[in-house]
Amino acid sequence: MSDDDVIICRCEDLTLKELRELLKRGYTSFDEIKRLSRAGMGPCQGKTCKQLILNEIKNYTHLEIDKIPIRPTVVRPPARPIIFKEILESENERNR
Amino acid sequence: MKETADIVIVGGGCQGVSLAYHLTKKKAGKIILLEKSYLGSGATGACAAGIRAQWGLPINCKLAIKSLEKFEQMDEELDFPGGIDLKQGGYLVLAYQEEEIVQLKKNVVLQNSLGIKSKIISPGEVRSMVPYLNTENLIEATYHQRDGYADPHKVVFAYGEASVRLGVEIRKFTPVKRIIVDEVRVMGVETDKGTIYAPIVAVTAGIYSTGLLSNIGINIPLYGERHEALVTEPLEPMVKPMIISFSLNLYCQQTPHGSFIMGCGDPHKPVGEDISSTPQFLFTMTKKITRLLPFMKKVRVVRQWGGSYDMTPDATPIIGSVSEIKGLYLSTGFSGHGFMLSPMSGELLSQLIIGETPSVDISGLNLERFQIGELIREPSVVG
Ligand SMILES: Cc1cc2nc3c(=O)[nH]c(=O)nc-3n(C[C@H](O)[C@H](O)[C@H](O)COP(=O)(O)OP(=O)(O)OC[C@H]3O[C@@H](n4cnc5c(N)ncnc54)[C@H](O)[C@@H]3O)c2cc1C
Numbered sequence: 001m002s003d004d005d006v007i008i009c010r011c012e013d014l015t016l017k018e019l020r021e022l023l024k025r026g027y028t029s030f031d032e033i034k035r036l037s038r039a040g041m042g043p044c045q046g047k048t049c050k051q052l053i054l055n056e057i058k059n060y061t062h063l064e065i066d067k068i069p070i071r072p073t074v075v076r077p078p079a080r081p082i083i084f085k086e087i088l089e090s091e092n093e094r095n096r
Numbered sequence: 097m098k099e100t101a102d103i104v105i106v107g108g109g110c111q112g113v114s115l116a117y118h119l120t121k122k123k124a125g126k127i128i129l130l131e132k133s134y135l136g137s138g139a140t141g142a143c144a145a146g147i148r149a150q151w152g153l154p155i156n157c158k159l160a161i162k163s164l165e166k167f168e169q170m171d172e173e174l175d176f177p178g179g180i181d182l183k184q185g186g187y188l189v190l191a192y193q194e195e196e197i198v199q200l201k202k203n204v205v206l207q208n209s210l211g212i213k214s215k216i217i218s219p220g221e222v223r224s225m226v227p228y229l230n231t232e233n234l235i236e237a238t239y240h241q242r243d244g245y246a247d248p249h250k251v252v253f254a255y256g257e258a259s260v261r262l263g264v265e266i267r268k269f270t271p272v273k274r275i276i277v278d279e280v281r282v283m284g285v286e287t288d289k290g291t292i293y294a295p296i297v298a299v300t301a302g303i304y305s306t307g308l309l310s311n312i313g314i315n316i317p318l319y320g321e322r323h324e325a326l327v328t329e330p331l332e333p334m335v336k337p338m339i340i341s342f343s344l345n346l347y348c349q350q351t352p353h354g355s356f357i358m359g360c361g362d363p364h365k366p367v368g369e370d371i372s373s374t375p376q377f378l379f380t381m382t383k384k385i386t387r388l389l390p391f392m393k394k395v396r397v398v399r400q401w402g403g404s405y406d407m408t409p410d411a412t413p414i415i416g417s418v419s420e421i422k423g424l425y426l427s428t429g430f431s432g433h434g435f436m437l438s439p440m441s442g443e444l445l446s447q448l449i450i451g452e453t454p455s456v457d458i459s460g461l462n463l464e465r466f467q468i469g470e471l472i473r474e475p476s477v478v479g
Pocket of ligand 1: 106107108109110111112130131132133134135136137138139140141142143144145146147270271272273300301302303304305308323324325359402403404405406427428429430431432433434435436437
């Protein structure tokens with residue numbers, strides 16, 4: 001299988017080849033890669049791709065994973081995508 | 097070894113990278129940009145990506161329309177792989193109150209006098225532009241076609257890459273601990289990896305500019321104010337313009353990727369560095385957006401986030417030199433609209449730094465205005 005066919009982020013279709021190109025251009029932190037490629041911004045919010053990307057960064061920079069710069073986790077709700085109508089209904093429920 | 101540069105820039109948000117690019121384009125010498133994290137990691141990365149020329153203050157109109165021109169030319173000029181995702185679907189400003197209409201009409205007259213082709217449109221015209229919009233109680237709206245969207249991350253990385261190609265040295269993950277001054281002139285900066293001596297230091301550190309400057313005895317009335325936003329799943333292209341209303345206190349725009357980014361004002365927004373996300377915002381936004389765009393009820397919210405507006409007392413930026421300390425410059429305090437003004441603010445400050453007369457008069461944006469009380473309040477913002 002070539003790098004072209006290896007999908008790193010299934011939500012946003014980032015391939016291994018594209019990831020390696022970003023690394024070569026100097027984007028060697030998870031947050032930069034996320035903001036440029038949208039990896040981690042889709043429905044799963046990085047739950048599948050984050051470790052894979054960190055591993056690739058590790059291979060490229062030879063930094064241990066805990067030395068790779070990563071922004072302290074900020075909580076970005078909701079935990080899973082939710083439709084506005086459910087939010088509206090839950091709020092009406094609360095006010096009843 | 098003693099490290100030196102001609103110009104040090106502190107902070108790599110949209111302001112810092114635009115300044116770096118415009119300085120190096122003018123061959124201003126050896127430039128080092130220091131960023132404590134990665135480029136765009138501050139307010140710029142939290143930005144809602146809106147760009148508009150429909151402002152109520154002459155200076156904001158001038159900076160914004162010239163910046164729009166620069167956004168329009170950016171793909172060609174900066175040659176960033178994949179481009180900056182510019183979308184010019186216009187900004188539709190919805191008005192529901194009589195006094196609001198009076199202000200917006202004044203704004204349109206001003207904008208037209210400065211070459212911004214905004215216009216007043218009727219609820220009927222609004223409906224044909226956005227058939228999905230609930231226009232109940234809408235009195236009138238204003239529209240300017242060249243307003244819209246650009247991807248803030250890509251713009252920052254595009255300026256960053258172009259600056260590096262032209263010789264700027266960008267050091268990521270390098271926080272500046274303090275600015276070094278010799279009473280009346282700037283000497284350089286101290287980082288955790290050593291000292292860099294430079295006769296010119298430009299501070300573009302967003303809300304952190306306040307602390308860096310107070311350390312050297314300069315007080316700037318700039319503070320952070322939390323603003324929240326959210327984004328939905330991507331949908332087919334449905335809504336062309338950015339929809340914004342000052343009386344409803346909200347904005348919402350479909351991005352080129354198909355998702356909708358939206359935000360609304362919060363009467364209880366905390367001051368400081370808090371950028372947490374709240375359920376209150378989610379509920380308020382949900383109520384407002386499902387009323388205005390009823391189809392939203394079935395759309396999924398994918399992510400919520402918060403960021404800091406970089407507020408000054410008159411909601412207008414501080415761009416210029418600091419008179420007490422020779423060689424010290426500022427471009428900050430953009431009060432929630434710094435992304436859309438960044439192409440032009442960077443160019444103007446670069447002109448000032450190299451001793452040219454700025455092509456737009458920015459003398460009214462100096463820091464001294466707060467001491468002498470000459471505030472220049474912008475009337476048209478979402479708070
Ligand atoms: C939710 C939200 C929505 C917004 N929507 C819009 C919009 O639609 N349109 C618009 O135009 N604007 C919008 N804004 C405002 C806009 O994001 C800001 O005005 C703009 O990004 C400010 O840019 P800056 O470069 O001055 O600051 P920042 O982007 O904050 O950059 C400052 C940089 O300095 C770095 N730094 C700080 N201290 C140090 C130090 N000691 N050493 C080294 N580096 C340091 C930081 O890490 C940061 O990267 C929005 C803001 C928010 C929060």
